[in-house]
Amino acid sequence: MEETFHIDTVCHSGRPSDPRSAKETACYDLLDSLGIAYERVDHDAAMTMELCHAAEGVLHISICKNLFLCNRQKTKFYLLLMPGGKPFHTKDLSSQLGCARLSFGPPEDMERLLGVTPGSATVLALQNDTAGEVALVIDRAVLQAPRFGCHPCINTSSLAFSTQDLTEKLLPALGHVPILVDLPEDSDA
Numbered sequence: 001m002e003e004t005f006h007i008d009t010v011c012h013s014g015r016p017s018d019p020r021s022a023k024e025t026a027c028y029d030l031l032d033s034l035g036i037a038y039e040r041v042d043h044d045a046a047m048t049m050e051l052c053h054a055a056e057g058v059l060h061i062s063i064c065k066n067l068f069l070c071n072r073q074k075t076k077f078y079l080l081l082m083p084g085g086k087p088f089h090t091k092d093l094s095s096q097l098g099c100a101r102l103s104f105g106p107p108e109d110m111e112r113l114l115g116v117t118p119g120s121a122t123v124l125a126l127q128n129d130t131a132g133e134v135a136l137v138i139d140r141a142v143l144q145a146p147r148f149g150c151h152p153c154i155n156t157s158s159l160a161f162s163t164q165d166l167t168e169k170l171l172p173a174l175g176h177v178p179i180l181v182d183l184p185e186d187s188d189a
Helices: 022-033 049-059 090-097 107-114 123-128 140-144 163-174
Strands: 039-042 065-071 077-082 102-104 134-139 147-150 157-162 179-181
Touching: 022 123, 022 157, 022 163, 039 049, 049 147, 049 157, 065 107, 077 107, 077 123, 077 140, 090 102, 090 179, 107 123, 123 134, 123 163, 134 140, 140 163, 140 179, 147 163, 157 163
Parallel strands: 077 134, 134 179
Antiparallel strands: 039 157, 065 077, 065 102, 147 157
């Protein structure tokens, strides 16, 4: 029997009134301190982009795919933000970053560096990377949308705010200058 994905169909403005985890609350604290207005929807754990589609419908945005990657030696780590519907092929990104080989970063490194677990990677987790060990990589297509969607360091809520606030307020506050890339819609492109 297939499990049902539950989502609150109401789009809420701002932080929740009920208690949340420290890492989720830290995201709301950061956004509020920067004067970033955001909308939120709560839902069951969204472990895949397919499950994020329900949140996209409530928030009227496209939630981007957030991938935690590393080089073969596990000495360089990257957080890639790309459109959720775009296929990811490591060779396309490796060539643009000048890395011989990229792979998905180990969950223990994701938790150590970003303070999140698989399925909850987000640009907001960069507030936990105070040593600057994770390079932020953004597919330019993400920045072309007027609004940006992500999780607040936990995949049981989704947020939406302006892409302008992402680039002009959030990223400068996080101290991570993004590496911009152009990933193809199809690896044969």
